[in-house]
Amino acid sequence: MNAMTHTHSVHARDEVVVRVTGGRPLTGRVMVQGSKNIALHLYAAALVADEPVTLQGVPAILDTDVCAQILIHTGAHATVAGDQFTVHPAEHVTPEVHPDLGRRVRTTCVLAAAVLARHGRVWFPRPGGDAFCARLFDRHLAAMEAAGAVVTSDEHGFTARCGAPGVRPFTVDAGTPYGPSLGATVTALLLAARAPGTSLITNPSIEPEVTEAARFLNERGVGIRFDRDGLHVTGSEHIAGGRFRVAGDRIEAATMIMAAAATGGSVTLGGITTHHMPTGLTAALADAGILLADQPGGMCMALTGPLHAVETATGPHPGLPTDTAPQLAAMLTQAHGTSIVAERIYPRRDTHIGGLTAFGAAVSSKGAEIYVRGVTPLRAADVAAEDIRAVTALLLAALAADGTSTIRGMYHLRRGYGRLLTNLATLGADITTLPEAHPCP
Numbered sequence: 001m002n003a004m005t006h007t008h009s010v011h012a013r014d015e016v017v018v019r020v021t022g023g024r025p026l027t028g029r030v031m032v033q034g035s036k037n038i039a040l041h042l043y044a045a046a047l048v049a050d051e052p053v054t055l056q057g058v059p060a061i062l063d064t065d066v067c068a069q070i071l072i073h074t075g076a077h078a079t080v081a082g083d084q085f086t087v088h089p090a091e092h093v094t095p096e097v098h099p100d101l102g103r104r105v106r107t108t109c110v111l112a113a114a115v116l117a118r119h120g121r122v123w124f125p126r127p128g129g130d131a132f133c134a135r136l137f138d139r140h141l142a143a144m145e146a147a148g149a150v151v152t153s154d155e156h157g158f159t160a161r162c163g164a165p166g167v168r169p170f171t172v173d174a175g176t177p178y179g180p181s182l183g184a185t186v187t188a189l190l191l192a193a194r195a196p197g198t199s200l201i202t203n204p205s206i207e208p209e210v211t212e213a214a215r216f217l218n219e220r221g222v223g224i225r226f227d228r229d230g231l232h233v234t235g236s237e238h239i240a241g242g243r244f245r246v247a248g249d250r251i252e253a254a255t256m257i258m259a260a261a262a263t264g265g266s267v268t269l270g271g272i273t274t275h276h277m278p279t280g281l282t283a284a285l286a287d288a289g290i291l292l293a294d295q296p297g298g299m300c301m302a303l304t305g306p307l308h309a310v311e312t313a314t315g316p317h318p319g320l321p322t323d324t325a326p327q328l329a330a331m332l333t334q335a336h337g338t339s340i341v342a343e344r345i346y347p348r349r350d351t352h353i354g355g356l357t358a359f360g361a362a363v364s365s366k367g368a369e370i371y372v373r374g375v376t377p378l379r380a381a382d383v384a385a386e387d388i389r390a391v392t393a394l395l396l397a398a399l400a401a402d403g404t405s406t407i408r409g410m411y412h413l414r415r416g417y418g419r420l421l422t423n424l425a426t427l428g429a430d431i432t433t434l435p436e437a438h439p440c441p
C-alpha cells in the first residue's frame with residue numbers, strides 16, 4: 001500500500017484571497033524553500049532509479065504533491081517526512097502518467113520519459129502548467145522517437161512504445177527557435193540514462209534543473225560528459241538510489257529581493273548563495289541598484305540608492321530567468337526612468353500587465369517587450385492572477401502600494417510557493433489570508 005502525507009489536497013481548488021496593506025519596508029532574515037522546478041525534474045529522475053531515492057529540501061507546494069501522486073499512480077511507493085520525499089521503485093508498474101494529474105503539471109513529458117526509459121512503454125496526457133502562451137513539446141516526442149519509441153496520439157494524449165529490449169542509444173537536438181529546451185533536455189537525459197550505450201544531446205539546456213538532474217544521475221552511475229558537441233550520456237544497467245538535496249529556489253529568492261527593494265527594505269536569505277543566482281539576474285539587479293553578497297549560510301541584499309530603470313531581456317541560463325520577469329516589471333514601477341524587459345524564452349508572457357495597471361502602474365507591452373515607467377505611486381487594487389509568477393508580481397505591487405489590496409488566484413501561488421506569504425509576513429509585510437467569498441447561488 002502506498003503511503004503519502006499530503007500538505008495539500010491535490011484535487012480541490014479550495015481558494016483563499018490575500019489582503020495586503022502596502023507601504024511597509026520588508027526587512028529581516030528568512031529561509032528560501034527548495035527550488036520548485038529543480039524538485040519537479042528530480043521527481044521524474046527518481047523514477048529511473050532501481051533503488052529508493054530520498055530527495056531532501058523538497059518544497060511543500062501543490063506541484064510536488066501532484067507529482068508525488070503521479071509517481072504513486074505508476075506503482076511507486078512514496079512517503080513524505082518533513083521536507084524529505086522518498087520514492088521506492090514500483091513492483092507492479094502502471095505505465096501511464098495519470099490522465100488528470102498529468103494535465104496539471106508541466107513535467108508530464110519528463111515523467112513519461114522516465115517511465116518509458118524503465119519500462120519500455122508509457123501513456124501520457126498533454127502537459128499542463130501555466131498557459132500564458134503556447135508551450136511546445138515536440139522535442140520531448142522527438143527524444144522518445146530517437147530512443148526507439150513509436151509515438152502515437154489519441155484524443156486524450158500519447159502512447160510511446162519501444163520494442164524489446166527497450167530504449168536504445170540515440171542522438172537528439174534539444175534546440176528550439178527560443179533556445180535550448182530545459183524540459184526536453186531532461187527528457188532526453190532520462191531516456192539516455194537507461195539506454196545501453198552512449199547518447200548525444202545536441203544544443204542542450206544548461207539550466208540548473210538540467211545540471212542538477214545530470215549530477216543526480218552521474219552520482220548514481222550514469223556517465224555524463226559535456227563538450228562543444230553537447231551532452232554525452234552513457235546509460236547504466238543499474239541506477240543506484242540514496243539521498244540528494246534540492247538546491248534553494250532562486251526564483252523565490254529573487255522575488256523576495258525585489259519585494260524588499262520595491263518597499264525600500266533589505267533582506268537576508270538563508271538556504272541560497274549568490275552562486276545560485278544567474279548572472280543575467282544579478283546584472284539586472286545591479287543595474288537597478290541592488291547588490292547581493294554572500295553571508296554565512298545565505299546571502300544578503302542592499303540598495304545602493306534609489307532604484308534605476310533597466311533595459312534587460314530574459315534568456316537561457318545564465319541569462320535573466322523568464323520566471324523572474326513579471327516580478328522585475330512590478331519592482332521597476334518603483335525605479336526612476338523607463339525600463340524595458342524583453343521576453344526571449346516565450347513569444348509572450350505578459351498576464352501580469354493588466355493587474356499591474358490596476359495598481360496605477362504605467363506598464364505596457366509591445367510584442368515580447370514590456371515597458372515600465374517609474375517612479376509611479378501605486379494605489380491599492382482588487383486583482384486576480386492567472387499564473388504562478390504573475391501572482392507574485394501582483395503581490396509585490398500590493399506590498400509597494402498605498403492602502404489595502406485584495407489578490408485572488410492563490411491556486412497559482414500554491415502551485416509553486418510553500419511559505420512565501422509566511423516569509424513576507426516575517427519580513428514585516430501586513431498580509432492576511434481569507435476564505436474566498438463565493439457568490440450566492
Ligand SMILES: CC(=O)N[C@H]1[C@@H](OP(=O)(O)OP(=O)(O)OC[C@H]2O[C@@H](n3ccc(=O)[nH]c3=O)[C@H](O)[C@@H]2O)O[C@H](CO)[C@@H](O)[C@@H]1O
Nearest residue numbers: 037135136137138139140176178181182183184323345346
Ligand atoms: C530555457 C528556459 O528558460 N526554460 C524555462 C521553461 O522551461 P520548460 O521546460 O517549461 O520549457 P522549455 O525550456 O522546454 O521551453 C523553452 C522554449 O522552447 C519552446 N519549446 C520547448 C520544447 C519543445 O519541445 N519545443 C519548443 O519549441 C517552448 O515553447 C519555449 O518557447 O519554462 C519554465 C517555466 O516558466 C522555466 O522555469 C524555464 O526556465
Ligand SMILES: C=C(OP(=O)(O)O)C(=O)O
Nearest residue numbers: 106128129130323388389
Ligand atoms: C511557469 C512556471 O511553471 P510551470 O512550468 O510549472 O507552468 C514557472 O515555474 O514559472
